[in-house]
Amino acid sequence: MYRSLMNHYTGYLAIHKFEAELERELEIKGIPIALKKDRLYLVAGDHPPMIWAQVSAFKMIQIPITSIKDGAKKLRNLGRNWALFTVGNHRRAQLIQEELPDYPIKPIPFRMAIPKLPMGFWTLLETDVILAATETSSPFPLGEMTFQEDKTTPPSRAYLKLWEFFTVYAPEAISTGTAIDVGSCPGGWTWVLRTLNFENTISVDKAPIEKRIMDLGKIEFRQESAFGLDPKDFGEIDWFCSDIICYPERLLTLVKKFRDSGKVKNFICTIKYQSVTDWENTLKFLEIPNSYIVHLHHNKHEVTWFLKGAAP
Template sequence: MSIYTGYLAIHNFESELERELELKGLKIAKKCDRLYLVEGDHPQMIWAQMTAFELETIAIASINDGAKKLKALGRNWGLFTVAHHRRAQLIQDELPKFNNKPIPFRHPLPTSPMGFWTLLEPDQMIASTKTTSPFALGEMDFQENKTMPPSRAYLKLWEFFTVYAPEAITGGASIDVGSCPGGWTWVLRTLEFDKVISVDKAPIEERIMDLGRIEFKQESAFGLDPKDFGEIDWFCSDIICYPERLLNLVKRFLESSKVKNFVCTIKYQSEVDWENTLKFLEIPNSRIVHLHHNKHEVTWFLKGANS
C-alpha cells in the first residue's frame, strides 16, 4: 500500500500549490477537493496550509473501528472531509476533544502533535500524526485586538512572532517599511524594542505615533541607505511592491551587515512571481512560509543574518 505526502491547499489558492508541486517535479497521485496526495516522502510546500507526512491508508469496518484505529495512533486529530461527510463527522465525534480556541499574541504553541485524517471511502481512511502545524488543519486564530491596530495586517506579524520568532526581545531597534496605517509599527511597539523606525510615503495614524519611541520617516523605502542607520534587530517589510524591488532592498540591507533578522511580505499581483520568489530562497538560511493570515502573498524571513 502506498504512503503519501498530503498537501492541503489554501482555499482559493489551489493553482498556486499545483504550480509549486510542478516546479518541484512532484506528480499528483490523487486530488480530493483541496487535498493533494503525492506518493512517497516529500518536503512541505509554501502554498499548503498543512502538510501531512507519511499518510497511511487504513481500512475500517465501522465508525467505532475508525475512531479506535485513530485513537491508537494519536490523541489529536484534525478532520478534512472530502466525501462521506456525515460518517466522517461521526468518527470525529468519537475522538478526544482538544482546545481549538483563539490564542493570545505570543502564547506558547500547543506541544502535542496534531494529526490529519480524512475518509476517502466509507471503509477507507488516510491518516498521519506527522504534520507541519500543532493547529487542526493548520488554522490558527488569535484573540484579536479590536481597538488599537489600525488595520488587520497586524495579524500577520502577530502570527510570525508567535510561531516563527517567539524568543524574547530585549531592547534594540526595529524598522518597519511600508508601515501606513501603522498595524505592524503598533505590534513592534508592543514588543520590547527601544526604538521602532517606521517608514512610509503616507503618515501612520496619530494615535500610534502618540505611543512614543517611534521615529517616523515619510519617504520611499527604496531610497533608504543602510549607512544612515545603526544596528537593526528586525527589518520588517509589508510594502506593496514588485518582489524584485523588495529583493534589491533586502539585499542592500543584508550586505550592510547591520541587520540581524528580516521578516518581509512578498506580495503578488495576479500570478505568483516564482522567479523572484526562488531568488529570495537563494539567500542562505532563509525560509518562505504562507502564514494563515497571509492572502495572495507569502512571508520571507531570515533569522541570525550576521551570526
C-alpha cells in the same frame, strides 16, 4: 485501489482559492501528484512542507476500517488529536470524528506558547479506508489559527501577520535594539513592534502613520520611500520588517541592499503579488541562505519571507 499504491503519502491541503499555486509549486519542485481529492493533494513518499499548503501531513498511511467505531478506535490508538478534512463520505467521517477526543479550538493570545501535542490530520478516502498522519506541519487543526484580536488599538488588521510570525515562527525573538518597519502606514506593524518594546522603532512610509500610534512614543517616523533608504544611515538593526506594497523584484533589491550591509540580524518581509504569483522572484528570495518562505494563516495572495540570525 489506493491500498495497493504506495506505503505512504505526503498530503498537502491547498489553501482555499490557491490550489493553482500549490499545483505549480509541486510542479516546480518536480513532485508528481498521485491523487487529488477536493483541496487535498497526495504525493507518494516523503516530502517537505509546501508554501501553498495550509497544512502538510507526513507519512500518511491508509487504514482499512470495518465501522465508525473501528475507525475511531484505530485513530485513537495512533494519537490523541485529530483534525478532519472531508473529501467525501462526509456524514460518516463526521461520526468518526465525534468519537475522537475533543480539543480546544479557541483564539489564542499573542505570543502564547504554541501547543506541544502533535495535531494529526485524517480523511475518509473511501467508506472503509481512512488516510491519516500523526505528524503534520502545524500544531493547529488544519493549520488554522486565530488570535484574541485587539479590535480597538491597531489601525489595520495587517498586525495579525506579525502576531502570527512572532508567536509561531520566532517565539524566541528578544525585542532589544532597533526594529525598522518599512511600508508601515497606517501603523499596525509599527504598533506590534512598539508593544514588543524595542529600544528604537523606526517606521517608514510615503504616507503618515496614524497619530495615536505615534503618540505611543519611542517611534521614529520617516515619511519617505523605503527604496531610497541607505543602510549607512543606520546602526545595527535587529529586525527589518517590510509589508510594502511593491513588486517582489523591488523588495528583493531592497532586502539584498540591507543584507549586504551586514547590519541586519533578522528579516521578515511580505512578498505581495499582483494578479499572478511571481514565482521567478519568489525562488530568488529562497536562494538567500538560511531563509524561509511560508504562507501565514493571515496572508492572502502574498507570502512571508524570513531570515533569522543573518548578520555575522
